[in-house]
Amino acid sequence: MVPDYRDGTLSPADSKLLANRMSSLKHYDLIVIGFGGVGSATLYHAAKKGWTTLGIDQFGPAHNKGSSHGQTRIIRKAYFEHPNYVPLAEEAFERWDELNKRHRTRPETKPLFEQAGVLQIGRPESEVINGVLRSAKEHDLKLEQFTPEQIHHRLPILNVQPDHIGLFEPEAGFLRVEHCVAAHLAQAKKRGAELISDCTVVDWNASESGLEVRTENGTFRADRLAICAGAWSARFLPGINIELNVISKQQNWYQIDRIEQKYVNDFPVVFIEEDDGEQFYCIPELDSHGMKVCRHTGGDVVEDADGLDRKVDQDDLNRNEAFMDLRLHHSKHRLVHSSTCMYTMSADGHFIIDRHPQHANVAFATGLSGHGFKFTPVLGHRMVEMLDGQCDSQIDFLSLDRFRQV
Ligand SMILES: Cc1cc2nc3c(=O)[nH]c(=O)nc-3n(C[C@H](O)[C@H](O)[C@H](O)COP(=O)(O)OP(=O)(O)OC[C@H]3O[C@@H](n4cnc5c(N)ncnc54)[C@H](O)[C@@H]3O)c2cc1C
CATH class of the missing domain: 3.50.50.60 (FAD/NAD(P)-binding domain)
Known part of the structure; x- marks a missing residue:
């Protein structure tokens, strides 16, 4: 693909x-x-x-x-993981832009970066929302804040919990990895x-x-x-x-049916933290491969990266699809592709x-x-x-x- x-x-x-x-x-x-x-x-x-x-x-x-690998990676400045990353993220945007200019010498070459915007959703006190607000405040980042009704108005496919809020970073998006x-x-x-x-x-x-x-x-x-x-x-x-733990991560692409085409095209990157702490993200369809929907939390420990089990993890897939049933309503999804990847976790993330x-x-x-x-x-x-x-x-x-x- x-x-x-x-x-x-x-x-x-x-x-x-x-x-x-x-x-x-x-x-x-x-x-x-x-x-x-x-x-x-x-x-x-x-x-x-x-x-x-x-x-x-x-x-x-x-x-x-x-x-x-896996087609795309999210890039954002409003960094919930720690505000210290924000200046590095700002520099990263500039460096990707510089590389893109050197790389994209012909118009038919695909850009490295797509500015789809990133919408982060959760309860105000969740790790994601709390962290995004802290980074935005410390670094004076411009974000748009939405209620569930405002999100529903812009993205009718998204079913947002009444006590959640959305923070939208319009300049963010994803990279073609x-x-x-x-x-x-x-x-x-x-x-x-x-x-x-x-x-x-x-x-x-x-x-x-x-x-x-x-x-x-x-x-x-x-x-x-x-x-x-x-x-x-x-x-x-x-x-x-140093402690390093490798965990397997599944990436999944879905054909989303029964929604008006424009909602798929206009879709930003969406990152949601559920009330149980589980985090999921959706990356809009790119090059007709379907929408990418993955679970950021979870994953099995990999003892040896050479022996990574690349079989589809059914439990992970079930959780992913339960999330889609709940959050992407008025739609039917069909898995078109999965691929296994690895996170190398440090002790503090x-x-x-x-x-x-x-x-x-x-x-x-x-x-x-x-x-x-x-x-x-x-x-x-x-x-x-x-x-x-x-x-x-x-x-x-x-x-x-x-x-x-x-
Ligand atoms: C599913 C998934 C989703 C992710 N989403 C995001 C995201 O949205 N945004 C984001 O910023 N990050 C994301 N990440 C994290 C990010 O992609 C990784 O942290 C990053 O790509 C790791 O790069 P790396 O160079 O450390 O590892 P790699 O790219 O794996 O490079 C390591 C290289 O070392 C080589 N190597 C290892 N051992 C040997 C050896 N003995 N001899 C020769 N070569 C060797 C390997 O073959 C490999 O090519 C995601 C990661 C995954 C798995």
Whole structure:
């Protein structure tokens, strides 16, 4: 359902041959382990800086086996998770816009971002509404507030509880996730970055003479290392005492029938917190694939990302569809597609981006906790800055320090 981004990249066999040949030859300024969401952005920013850069991934570009697939990702500034994210979200909007301008040189190329607006709904004291209001107040964000009647008037399909309110952020929307990863990689390649797909990194070590990254196809050397391995991160961070829990998440697309077409077309992104704390979101139909409706809460623990069970989780689907029966009335829905993805949860639900405590030339970004894609251009940029010896107090709240014992 998404374009194949393997065009112009090597087959697994050719990748292996190339990796074997390259491994002994070159010394890079930076090696990036994993080129999904964060890794692709890190490669772009490093290549833009003029660093010689190598990205290695166990799969291909914009693949569907990690955490950066499934057509769309929500992007918003009115951040219920914490007001500290708001300046980063503002920067992310600018960085996506910059990437989009470089990427979209022909009118037929699809934009990376769709400004559909985001409507967040819940009781005033819910985590979502309370958090959105706090961020909006601290950062002077302009939001429109709606009663259930006003929401019903604008979106008759939505059945909003009488004691809930809606907060609408018109500038927000969603990103085309695979296109974003592919655009970062294409722009990185244009600036000289080298990519090796279908090559599994086994481990890395740092010595006086620099860094070595050992893969199943050979060993690569560099001055610096960025670990962007998503749900697989823990295996590259031995000895760092952080808790990371991987959970499986299901993404579902539905054909919605029996509603007037205009309600589907005009639909913004909707994020609802129910009174029992369950959170669901709907992303409008894109490219005729149906409306995406998913449960943000819940999900099963994945012991090993290599062994992720990709079968449809019937219990999750039942809860999702019960939500649709309740909240999307005057409609009939039919599941057209599901896909399994992973959230890598940190202990407090906030990202972890930092330098390695023992090796200043190694940086990592992990624990994106199911809300990190929108920030990937910012995280990629900060990874490169950190590896260049710079500090940025804006991301201090995401550093390892918060887990250190006093
Ligand atoms: C269902 C779902 C919905 C989401 N919705 C949103 C949303 O609406 N908005 C939002 O902002 N965020 C959202 N997120 C979160 C966001 O998508 C993720 O946090 C983000 O994409 C993770 O990027 P990453 O680079 O950490 O991981 P990935 O993109 O998975 O990249 C990790 C890469 O490392 C590679 N790798 C791992 N191990 C090795 C190895 N040994 N050798 C070589 N390569 C390796 C993998 O193959 C992979 O390509 C959602 C996530 C999911 C799953």
